[in-house]
Amino acid sequence: MRQRPMWAAAMTLAMLLPLVATDSRAQGTDASMKLKVGDTAPEFKLQYFDGHDLKDVKLSDYHGKKNVVVAFYIFAFTGG
Amino acid sequence: MKAFQQNLQKLEAADTQVLGVSMDSPFANKAFADQIGVTFPLLSDWGGDVTREYGVYVDKYKAARRINFLIGKDGKILEEQLDREAIDPTKIVDACERKKLNR
Numbered sequence: 001m002r003q004r005p006m007w008a009a010a011m012t013l014a015m016l017l018p019l020v021a022t023d024s025r026a027q028g029t030d031a032s033m034k035l036k037v038g039d040t041a042p043e044f045k046l047q048y049f050d051g052h053d054l055k056d057v058k059l060s061d062y063h064g065k066k067n068v069v070v071a072f073y074i075f076a077f078t079g080g
Numbered sequence: 081m082k083a084f085q086q087n088l089q090k091l092e093a094a095d096t097q098v099l100g101v102s103m104d105s106p107f108a109n110k111a112f113a114d115q116i117g118v119t120f121p122l123l124s125d126w127g128g129d130v131t132r133e134y135g136v137y138v139d140k141y142k143a144a145r146r147i148n149f150l151i152g153k154d155g156k157i158l159e160e161q162l163d164r165e166a167i168d169p170t171k172i173v174d175a176c177e178r179k180k181l182n183r
Contacts, residue, residue, distance in 0.1 A: 034135025
């Protein structure tokens with residue numbers, strides 16, 4: 001009976017460790033990233049709503065004109 | 081996204097366009113932009129094709145990771161910022177301003 005909490009704690013730790021490891025890797029380097037610094041950014045065409053119409057935006061619209069920050073975020077109405 | 085808005089003038093002065101991308105609908109993104117006062121486009125990757133192509137789709141969230149790519153005028157990736165690091169745009173602002181000085 002007394003061994004059970006220990007066992008549960010060990011299991012919990014074992015399950016959490018990979019999560020912690022994955023998280024720290026994501027913070028530090030870009031080893032988990034498909035695209036690396038120096039790669040050509042894939043072309044995209046996406047839309048946004050300006051209040052009246054849906055507007056197209058292509059990455060290539062900015063080639064030779066501007067740098068582009070593409071900021072992926074998880075969902076609207078969340079922080080960050 | 082708010083942090084980028086706060087630095088938007090500096091980024092624009094350094095020839096840099098900011099584009100937010102999420103898998104929300106264009107209308108949800110417009111409402112979000114209005115709510116937080118963002119004036120740059122928040123693009124809708126409905127279905128997640130671009131999110132997957134950029135390798136930032138996370139199964140667990142069924143959405144993108146919080147990631148910034150700084151892409152140069154030649155279309156090459158200059159900087160990447162992941163997760164918590166991506167919320168602070170200071171490094172990107174610095175990189176853009178540095179690049180401008182080097183021209």
